[in-house]
Amino acid sequence: MKKLLISAAILAGTAFGLSGQANAACGDFQMSDMNWPSATLMANVDKIILEEGYGCNIELIPGATTATFATMNEKGQPHVAAELWTNAVSVELEKAMAEGRLHSAIRGPITELGEGWWVTPGTLSRNPEFKTVMDILERPDLFPDKEDPSKGAFIGCPAGWGCQLANQSLFRAFEMEKKGWVLVDPGSQAGLDASMAKAAQRDENWIGYYWAPTAPVGKYEMKLMDFGVPFAGAENWDSCIALGPEKCGNPKPSAWTESVVQTVVTSEIKAMPDVMEYFGKRIYPGPVMNGMLVYMEDNQATGPDAALEFLEKHQDIWTKWVSADVAAKVKKSL
Amino acid sequence: MGSRLFSMGVKMLDFFGDFPDMSRRDLRDFKLAIDGAFRDFSRTNGEAIEAFFDPLLWFLIKLEKLLLAMPWPVILVIVAGLCFLGSRSWKLSIGAVLSFMLIGYFGMWEDTMSTIALISVATLLCVAIGMPLGIWMAKSDRVQSIITPVLDVMQTIPIFVYLLPVLMLLGIGKVPGLIAVCVYAMPPMVRLTNLGIRLVDKDVLEAANAFGADSKQKLFGVQIPLALPNIFAGINQTIMMALAMVVIASMIGVRGLGIPVLQAIQNQYLALGLMNGLAIVGLAIIFDRVSQRYGKRLQQHRGGHDHD
Numbered sequence: 346m347k348k349l350l351i352s353a354a355i356l357a358g359t360a361f362g363l364s365g366q367a368n369a370a371c372g373d374f375q376m377s378d379m380n381w382p383s384a385t386l387m388a389n390v391d392k393i394i395l396e397e398g399y400g401c402n403i404e405l406i407p408g409a410t411t412a413t414f415a416t417m418n419e420k421g422q423p424h425v426a427a428e429l430w431t432n433a434v435s436v437e438l439e440k441a442m443a444e445g446r447l448h449s450a451i452r453g454p455i456t457e458l459g460e461g462w463w464v465t466p467g468t469l470s471r472n473p474e475f476k477t478v479m480d481i482l483e484r485p486d487l488f489p490d491k492e493d494p495s496k497g498a499f500i501g502c503p504a505g506w507g508c509q510l511a512n513q514s515l516f517r518a519f520e521m522e523k524k525g526w527v528l529v530d531p532g533s534q535a536g537l538d539a540s541m542a543k544a545a546q547r548d549e550n551w552i553g554y555y556w557a558p559t560a561p562v563g564k565y566e567m568k569l570m571d572f573g574v575p576f577a578g579a580e581n582w583d584s585c586i587a588l589g590p591e592k593c594g595n596p597k598p599s600a601w602t603e604s605v606v607q608t609v610v611t612s613e614i615k616a617m618p619d620v621m622e623y624f625g626k627r628i629y630p631g632p633v634m635n636g637m638l639v640y641m642e643d644n645q646a647t648g649p650d651a652a653l654e655f656l657e658k659h660q661d662i663w664t665k666w667v668s669a670d671v672a673a674k675v676k677k678s679l
Numbered sequence: 680m681g682s683r684l685f686s687m688g689v690k691m692l693d694f695f696g697d698f699p700d701m702s703r704r705d706l707r708d709f710k711l712a713i714d715g716a717f718r719d720f721s722r723t724n725g726e727a728i729e730a731f732f733d734p735l736l737w738f739l740i741k742l743e744k745l746l747l748a749m750p751w752p753v754i755l756v757i758v759a760g761l762c763f764l765g766s767r768s769w770k771l772s773i774g775a776v777l778s779f780m781l782i783g784y785f786g787m788w789e790d791t792m793s794t795i796a797l798i799s800v801a802t803l804l805c806v807a808i809g810m811p812l813g814i815w816m817a818k819s820d821r822v823q824s825i826i827t828p829v830l831d832v833m834q835t836i837p838i839f840v841y842l843l844p845v846l847m848l849l850g851i852g853k854v855p856g857l858i859a860v861c862v863y864a865m866p867p868m869v870r871l872t873n874l875g876i877r878l879v880d881k882d883v884l885e886a887a888n889a890f891g892a893d894s895k896q897k898l899f900g901v902q903i904p905l906a907l908p909n910i911f912a913g914i915n916q917t918i919m920m921a922l923a924m925v926v927i928a929s930m931i932g933v934r935g936l937g938i939p940v941l942q943a944i945q946n947q948y949l950a951l952g953l954m955n956g957l958a959i960v961g962l963a964i965i966f967d968r969v970s971q972r973y974g975k976r977l978q979q980h981r982g983g984h985d986h987d
Contacts, residue, residue: 411946491852492740504929504938505945530938531851533930535839539846540932546718546847547725644707 371401371617375423377413378405378648381534382641383455383558383634384428385648386655391427391627393652394663397678398671399619410434411507417447417611424611425624428454430556431605433507435583438609448615450608450624456631460508460556460604462499463567465541467548477573478519481552485525488550496527500540500553503533510589511582511601512554518586518596529553541565556604558631560638572600626666633659653679721847732854739853743796743934747789754792755779762965766972775969778961787936787958794935794962797853797928798921801860802966805917809865810910813872814898823873830866838863838927851932859931860924867916875909876902904978911974915967922963936962 378388388405395401406423408416413426414434418441431438441447462478468487475481481488485497499521502509509530516528531537537553538561544551545565552570555562576582577599585593586602608624615621641651656663656679664672700706746754755776762772782791816823838859845855879902887901903910929937936955943952 409945415947491850492736504941529851529932530934532932532938532941535843536846536851536931539843540851543721543725543847543850546722643711645710 371395371399371620372613373402373404374425374614375404375406377408377417377423377426377429379408379410379413379426379428382560382638382648382651386634386637386641386651387427387454387629389648389652390655390663391425393656393678394623394667394671394675395620398667398675399623401620409506411505414438414609417609421446421611421613424614425450426609429607429609430460430507431607431609432460432511432582432587432602435587435605445612447609447611450610450614450621451627452605452607454606454608454624454627455558455629455634458557458604458606458631459569459601460554461569461601462552462572463541463555463562463569465545465549465551466566466568467545468550468552469568471550475570477571479573481570482519482521482524482526488552490527490529493527496525498529499526500531500537500551501528502554503531503537507587508554508556511586513590514586514588514593514596515599517590518598541567558634558638560635560642563635563639564642574598574600576600576602623666628666630662633662717844717847721844725848728848729850732849735857736852736854739797739800739857742800743793743853746792746796751783751788762969765969767976768972771965771968771972775965778965782958782961785954785958787939787955790934790936790939790955791958791962793933794922794925794937794959797856797933797935798860798925798962798966801857801864801921802914802918804857805861805865805868805921806914808861809868809913809917810872812865813869813910813913814876814903816869816873817876817902826869830869833862834866842931846931853933855931856928856933859928860921863924863927864917864920867920868913871909871913871916872906875906875913878909879905907974907978911971914970914974918966918970919963922959922966925959 376388376391378385392403392405396403406413408423408426410430410433413423414429414437416422417424417426418437438447442449464475464481468481469475472484472487475484488497488499490496490498499512499516501512501516513528516522516526521528529540531540537555541551541553541555541561542565543549545567555567557563557569561567577597579602581597581599582602586596586599590596608627610621610624637651637655640646640654644650646654656675660676663675667675701709749757758779759772759776762775763769766772779791782788812826816826841862842855842859845858849855849858883901883905884897887897892900925935926937926940929935929941936959939951939955940959942948943955
């Protein structure tokens with residue numbers, strides 16, 4: 346009797362031990378788990394598919410655009426950044442790609458992306474004459490800054506984000522200070538979201554920077570404003586606007602550049618043909634991503650939870666990214 | 680028999696594996712109910728609460744504008760004057776003026792003025808609210824048992840957990856920043872005041888009773904003066920913690936030294952972060968040394984065991 350219990354315990358112990366062993370055919374590497382919902386969803390979906398389907402062993406490393414790119418560029422870690430918004434680091438990235446240190450596994454892993462200046466729906470319903478950003482810039486009085494009501498408040502990007510420099514440049518290019526605006530630094534993503542959420546919930550006018558796909562844009566039905574001026578060229582953007590007013594004194598007025606999002610990998614990953622093939626096929630349709638983001642918001646789901654939901658609910662989408670037997674292995678593990 | 684025991688064993692191991700938690704659906708409904716309730720609260724009372732804080736906001740804005748507008752020699756003279764008034768020490772006053780000059784020379788003047796405006800109001804508020812609260816706690820064990828857990832929450836709860844509701848009600852800016860600083864910096868003041876007053880020698884209190892002192896005379900004549908070392912330790916901690924919160928305040932839109940530090944953190948600008956960080960440290964040391972000297976001067980009459 347005692348012997349039976351002991352052997353049962355040993356069996357159970359070895360079963361637990363064995364299940365921890367991953368098939369090391371693919372390898373160990375690190376993926377960046379960036380600190381916004383779509384990025385963490387993508388990172389976790391990738392982790393599940395690559396681990397269950399291809400036998401990789403993946404460690405998720407938290408990060409954000411500029412910091413993660415810097416470590417990938419300098420140290421080669423993490424090895425994969427699934428949703429890298431490369432506008433902010435385009436010059437450095439091109440240099441790294443030319444030198445063969447970094448590679449793009451896919452351009453545009455999510456369709457219908459965009460950065461820009463957004464307003465609350467109430468702003469447009471109260472002021473139907475606002476057709477472009479240029480119209481709005483003439484009326485700072487409709488967007489009073491809480492701390493200086495004589496000026497209009499434009500909510501920019503938090504300190505340290507790549508878009509902060511672009512917003513500062515555009516602020517200067519559109520001569521917004523002269524028109525009576527002040528560029529508010531919200532301090533953090535939480536500050537930016539809270540500012541937008543408060544304005545949307547209290548139905549106040551609000552204009553600021555944001556991007557899609559995101560849950561807040563969907564949840565508060567924010568409207569993307571046409572800039573009213575054309576995009577003034579990649580040269581103007583990359584070597585002037587994106588570098589900020591410290592490094593470039595005379596930015597030309599321009600619409601926001603097309604947002605380029607790439608999955609960037611290091612050379613070690615490029616040498617894994619299965620993984621690269623998977624990344625090359627892995628495209629999320631924009632509306633599906635937005636839907637997942639609203640799900641994550643409503644259910645306060647973390648990355649791993651949302652990844653499981655995506656894999657269960659959208660099998661028609663992800664099974665197309667992988668071969669049939671990989672899909673079967675992943676489905677079995679759900 | 681053996682296989683039944685085996686499957687029982689495995690089931691037990693399963694049960695003891697993951698903690699048996701609420702079903703996901705119930706947990707989600709619970710969380711959503713709380714969020715919904717808060718959203719309704721914010722919709723109905725948000726404007727009234729904002730209006731309540733408007734005078735404070737107006738004061739903070741005016742103070743910042745005043746400090747930014749004053750010519751720097753005037754500020755240096757005021758700094759020297761306040762330092763000397765508080766500490767009666769030439770060395771300290773000159774050191775403070777030199778630090779400010781260094782701060783200005785390295786291009787951090789405007790940010791420092793903004794930070795001083797916010798932190799000095801925050802520190803004054805913390806002391807003005809914290810000390811009476813500490814005295815009240817010292818008088819009654821029941822009050823102490825109620826307030827102590829509140830202080831524990833204030834000191835340990837992650838900042839953004841209570842800041843998010845505040846931000847939804849008040850937006851980003853100086854008032855939420857002030858609230859964040861005060862919530863974090865007030866508990867040391869309260870605890871140390873409470874401690875100081877409770878530690879006053881029972882014999883001395885009895886002697887005061889014997890001389891016919893009433894509560895008010897005992898409080899102001901005996902307890903507070905004897906508790907001053909602890910009270911000033913509380914002020915020191917409050918100043919330190921308030922300045923430590925400068926960066927977090929900047930994360931919710933407060934201008935000041937925290938913004939360049941945030942930039943430095945995100946973009947790995949080592950020198951920028953170091954310089955602004957040291958400016959914050961410098962401010963903390965100046966505020967603290969002046970207040971400590973002032974405290975020592977208040978206790979000069981005790982002589983004897985209080986050495987410099």
